[in-house]
Amino acid sequence: MSTPVIRTQGLTKEYVLGAETVRALRDVDLTIERNEYIAIMGPSGSGKSTFMNLIGCLDTPTAGQYWLDGTPVSGLVDDELARIRNHYIGFVFQTFNLLPRATALHNVELPLIYAGISKKERIERAVDVLEKVGLGDRMEHKPSELSGGQRQRVAVARALVNRPSLLLADEPTGNLDSKTSTDIMALFDELHAGGQTIMVVTHEHDIALHAHRTVTLRDGIIETDVTNDRALAAAGSAPAR
Amino acid sequence: MSLLEGILLALNQIRAQKLKSFFAVLGVIIGTMFLITVVSVVEGMNRYMEEDFAGAIYGLNTITLSREPEISFSSDPDVYREYRRRPRITFQDADAIRAGLTVPALVAVESYSGGNMVSELGIEIENVWLTGASADLLRIRDMDIEQGRGFTAPEDRAGVPVIVLGAETASTLFGSLDPIGRSVKVRGATFRVIGVMKKQGSLFGMSMDNRALAPARSPMGRLVNPQGIVDRVLVKPFETDDMAQAQIDIEAIMRVRHKLRGAEDNDFAIETAAESMSFWENIRKILMIAFPGLVSIALVVGGIVIMNIMLVSVTERTREIGIRKALGARRRDIHVQVLVESATLSLLGALLGIAVGVVLAQIVQALSPLPAAIAPVWMGVSVMMGVSVGVIAGLYPAARAARLDPVVALRAE
Ligand SMILES: Nc1ncnc2c1ncn2[C@@H]1O[C@H](COP(=O)(O)OP(=O)(O)OP(=O)(O)O)[C@@H](O)[C@H]1O
Ligand SMILES: [Mg+2]
Numbered sequence: 001m002s003t004p005v006i007r008t009q010g011l012t013k014e015y016v017l018g019a020e021t022v023r024a025l026r027d028v029d030l031t032i033e034r035n036e037y038i039a040i041m042g043p044s045g046s047g048k049s050t051f052m053n054l055i056g057c058l059d060t061p062t063a064g065q066y067w068l069d070g071t072p073v074s075g076l077v078d079d080e081l082a083r084i085r086n087h088y089i090g091f092v093f094q095t096f097n098l099l100p101r102a103t104a105l106h107n108v109e110l111p112l113i114y115a116g117i118s119k120k121e122r123i124e125r126a127v128d129v130l131e132k133v134g135l136g137d138r139m140e141h142k143p144s145e146l147s148g149g150q151r152q153r154v155a156v157a158r159a160l161v162n163r164p165s166l167l168l169a170d171e172p173t174g175n176l177d178s179k180t181s182t183d184i185m186a187l188f189d190e191l192h193a194g195g196q197t198i199m200v201v202t203h204e205h206d207i208a209l210h211a212h213r214t215v216t217l218r219d220g221i222i223e224t225d226v227t228n229d230r231a232l233a234a235a236g237s238a239p240a241r
Numbered sequence: 242m243s244l245l246e247g248i249l250l251a252l253n254q255i256r257a258q259k260l261k262s263f264f265a266v267l268g269v270i271i272g273t274m275f276l277i278t279v280v281s282v283v284e285g286m287n288r289y290m291e292e293d294f295a296g297a298i299y300g301l302n303t304i305t306l307s308r309e310p311e312i313s314f315s316s317d318p319d320v321y322r323e324y325r326r327r328p329r330i331t332f333q334d335a336d337a338i339r340a341g342l343t344v345p346a347l348v349a350v351e352s353y354s355g356g357n358m359v360s361e362l363g364i365e366i367e368n369v370w371l372t373g374a375s376a377d378l379l380r381i382r383d384m385d386i387e388q389g390r391g392f393t394a395p396e397d398r399a400g401v402p403v404i405v406l407g408a409e410t411a412s413t414l415f416g417s418l419d420p421i422g423r424s425v426k427v428r429g430a431t432f433r434v435i436g437v438m439k440k441q442g443s444l445f446g447m448s449m450d451n452r453a454l455a456p457a458r459s460p461m462g463r464l465v466n467p468q469g470i471v472d473r474v475l476v477k478p479f480e481t482d483d484m485a486q487a488q489i490d491i492e493a494i495m496r497v498r499h500k501l502r503g504a505e506d507n508d509f510a511i512e513t514a515a516e517s518m519s520f521w522e523n524i525r526k527i528l529m530i531a532f533p534g535l536v537s538i539a540l541v542v543g544g545i546v547i548m549n550i551m552l553v554s555v556t557e558r559t560r561e562i563g564i565r566k567a568l569g570a571r572r573r574d575i576h577v578q579v580l581v582e583s584a585t586l587s588l589l590g591a592l593l594g595i596a597v598g599v600v601l602a603q604i605v606q607a608l609s610p611l612p613a614a615i616a617p618v619w620m621g622v623s624v625m626m627g628v629s630v631g632v633i634a635g636l637y638p639a640a641r642a643a644r645l646d647p648v649v650a651l652r653a654e
Contacts, residue, residue: 058567059648079571086569097564097651101257113246114569158568 003070005165005197006032006055011064011074013050013220024050025220027064032166032199037192039211039228040201047220048201049170055199056089056168057081069165086114090159092169096151098143104130104154105139111162129157133187149180156187160196167191170201185210244581251582254554255589265550266590268543269630273591273623276536277598280619282605283528285612290521301514302481303381304488306330306338306495307473310510327508328499329467332457335375335474341494342476344483349375350457352472354465358453359426360414369410370452371427373461373471378454379405381477389421389436397456404432404461408440409450427453430460443610484513540626543590544634551583551638562642563650572643579642583635584628591627595620 013025025047032038040048053059054066057073060081066074073084091097098107108126117125130139133153143151152172159167169188173181189210192198200211208214209228216224255262305311309324332350339348351374359365372378376394379386392403404425411420411434420434432455441449455461457471466472478487488511495509555562562575602613 053648056567058651059646079573082566082569082571085567091567093651097560097567099561099564101253110565111568114565114571114574119246162569 002034004031004033004067005036005069006030006199007067008055009065011051011054011066012062013047013054013059014062023220025054025061028220028222030215030222030225032197035192035195035197036213037188037198037211038200039208039214040199040217041203041205041208041214042217042223044203046217048217050220051217052168052170052199052201055166056091057084082114086111086162088165090162090164090167092152092155092159092167092172094171094174096143096155096175098151098154098158100143103140103142104135104146104157107143107154108158108161111158115162125161126157129161130154132160133157147180148176149183152176152180152184153187156184156191160191165197167196167198169198171203172200173202173204173207181207247578247581248585250578251585254582255586258554261550262586262589265547266543266586266593268539268546269587269590269627270543270594270597272536272539272543273594273627274598274601275539275594276532276623276626277595277615277619278601278605279528279532281598281602281613281615282611283525283532284616285602285606285614287521287525288614289612290518302477302484303513304476304478304484304491305473305510305512306334306476306491307510307512311473311512329470330472330474330509331469332471333469334495334498335471337494337498338474338476338491342487342490344478344480344486344490346476346478346483346487347377347381349378349381349475350471350473351375351378351475352457352462352466352470356427356464358410358414361424361426362415362418364414366410366413366451368451369427370407371461371465372452372454373457373459373465374454375457378475381475384454385439386436387439389434391436391454392456397458400456400458400460400462402430402432402455402459402461403435404453404455405436405438406434407438407450407452409448410453411437413451425453427461428464430464432459432461488513536626540630543587544630547583547587547631547634548637551579551586551635552641554582555579555638555642558642559645559650559653562645563647563653566645566647567651575645576639576643579639580632580635583638584631587631587634588624588627591623591630594627595623598623 008028008030011025011028011030012023015022015024028051040051042048050059054061057068057076058081060076061074064074065072068084068088071084073081076084085091099110105123105126108130109122112122112125127136127139130136133156135150135153135157138146138150143154146154152175156172172188173184176184185207188198188200198211200207202208211228213225213227215222308327308330313320315321335348335350342348351372354371355368356371357365357367358369376392376397378384379391384391386405387408389405391405392401396403406414406420406425414420414425415423420437423434424431425434426432438450438452438454443449462468476487476491478484491511492507496507499508501508565575599615602615605611606613
């Protein structure tokens with residue numbers, strides 16, 4: 001078997017607030033293989049976003065190890081993490097996090113700017129991925145000129161443009177109505193079918209049902225880790241585990 | 242990201258907040274404007290001094306001997322007290338110089354005063370610039386006669402009460418009548434008009450044409466100075482090369498006449514147009530040293546304002562910075578972005594300041610006798626200062642922005 005995309009060992013995150021220590025994540029061991037589609041669930045405050053930020057190299061753990069594509073990243077500093085995020089991670093946020101004054105095209109182009117890719121190639125790749133998410137005719141629009149679903153598709157395009165090892169989404173449909181949510185999840189299904197490894201943080205069961213595996217957190221600890229038979233059945237294949 | 246892209250990004254940012262950006266760089270605009278205006282006027286003054294002023298006061302290639310320097314900007318009252326104690330310059334001094342010079346030269350005495358003048362028609366002018374002088378003064382000072390003639394050396398020696406009028410004086414006193422042969426009165430003394438000078442225009446806005454010139458030994462001499470005393474002796478060698486020798490001669494003659502011993506300082510002043518220029522050079526140097534100090538203050542204040550605005554801007558854009566960092570921007574990328582923005586902002590301010598400064602200098606030139614000359618070097622200096630101020634002012638905000646933690650920044654509203 002190839003190297004897992006993600007492997008964590010004893011991953012821990014604590015926040016010190018005055019005299020009190022909040023243990024947002026405790027001793028999390030998790031392995032995610034290539035082309036897995038995993039949902040992270042759990043009640044509010046259970047540590048889902050904390051976990052995702054660590055996995056996405058936005059944050060550093062208090063303790064524990066983390067390998068991304070076989071590379072240990074838990075000890076890296078700011079600028080090295082920036083490089084990892086730029087090359088291996090694609091983020092989709094609940095609030096989209098698009099630059100409000102930039103066009104859809106420029107928003108999608110951003111990760112490539114920081115990857116030092118030439119203007120010409122940047123445009124080619126950004127146009128390509130925008131067409132893939134069905135926004136070929138909205139490239140010059142600013143976020144304020146797009147619907148919620150379109151904004152989230154720009155965010156997905158931006159997350160995909162650097163061809164990441166891992167697509168991370170923290171409640172990607174939290175700000176969308178159910179029809180639009182379905183569209184976005186269909187897009188995720190399609191990306192997964194194309195070979196993309198995906199991790200989605202969500203509250204909602206029907207969103208989690210798109211994934212093939214569901215990890216539930218409670219008080220910073222993995223409570224359950226189950227394969228999602230219904231989704232697997234829908235995809236018509238057996239788990240590769 | 243290339244520098245050009247960074248600048249375009251910065252321009253976008255500035256365009257989105259025009260008014261705020263304008264106020265942010267007001268200090269830089271004012272500093273630069275100030276610099277360009279004053280430097281232009283000083284440079285213009287310099288040309289003016291070189292081309293017109295020194296010649297008008299001292300005469301070109303002319304040595305002036307007087308009791309005290311013609312222009313003195315000393316602030317020490319002792320210096321002036323010492324001037325007052327010095328012996329006056331006399332007709333005898335002029336005669337001794339004429340006799341003792343080892344190089345061929347024109348020698349003339351000259352005394353000024355202001356006074357009223359009445360024509361035979363009963364018309365009076367106030368404050369005419371009255372001069373009592375030797376006949377050769379007309380040649381030394383290049384004063385051209387428009388009508389009639391100047392007085393002669395024999396007329397001066399005999400003290401004949403003849404007078405040459407300035408163009409403006411003549412026309413005011415006599416209107417369209419021919420002034421030649423008519424008479425004017427100055428403090429009770431009557432003079433016969435024998436000539437009218439060519440129009441000379443003005444110096445620092447002061448008319449050079451409301452004047453009258455009469456022999457020093459005529460009653461005019463007594464009207465402008467006590468008997469036997471003159472303001473100055475002017476010496477103009479025929480050959481420019483003899484200037485230095487003539488100065489040595491005059492100094493030696495005067496030291497003997499004033500019985501000065503070896504170590505004693507001169508108790509008289511010997512000046513030339515060239516020296517007055519060196520004096521002006523000193524003023525200019527002081528201006529050029531003191532002035533950048535003032536400009537620096539404006540720029541420092543401007544820099545602080547820019548820094549504060551950039552800090553606010555960085556804080557307002559915490560989320561944007563968080564997004565950029567989440568997508569892979571390194572500290573350096575954010576740092577450069579903020580610095581480029583700050584420098585671009587300040588540069589725009591400097592360019593605006595230069596434009597306003599140039600216009601102001603032109604206005605000063607149009608409304609006052611001060612000329613203006615804009616030196617391109619100073620525009621370059623302004624541009625460089627603008628960029629430097631921007632970069633320096635941006636350092637702290639840039640460092641703050643670059644250090645932002647992406648998780649925290651993304652959570653910002
Ligand atoms: N910066 C922080 N400082 C202090 N405590 C924090 C910080 N971030 C998170 N926490 C705490 O860590 C715990 C886990 O937070 P986290 O955001 O991961 O929860 P979550 O599962 O994503 O919740 P939700 O479903 O509401 O988004 C919470 O108790 C939270 O209060
Ligand atoms: Mg969360």
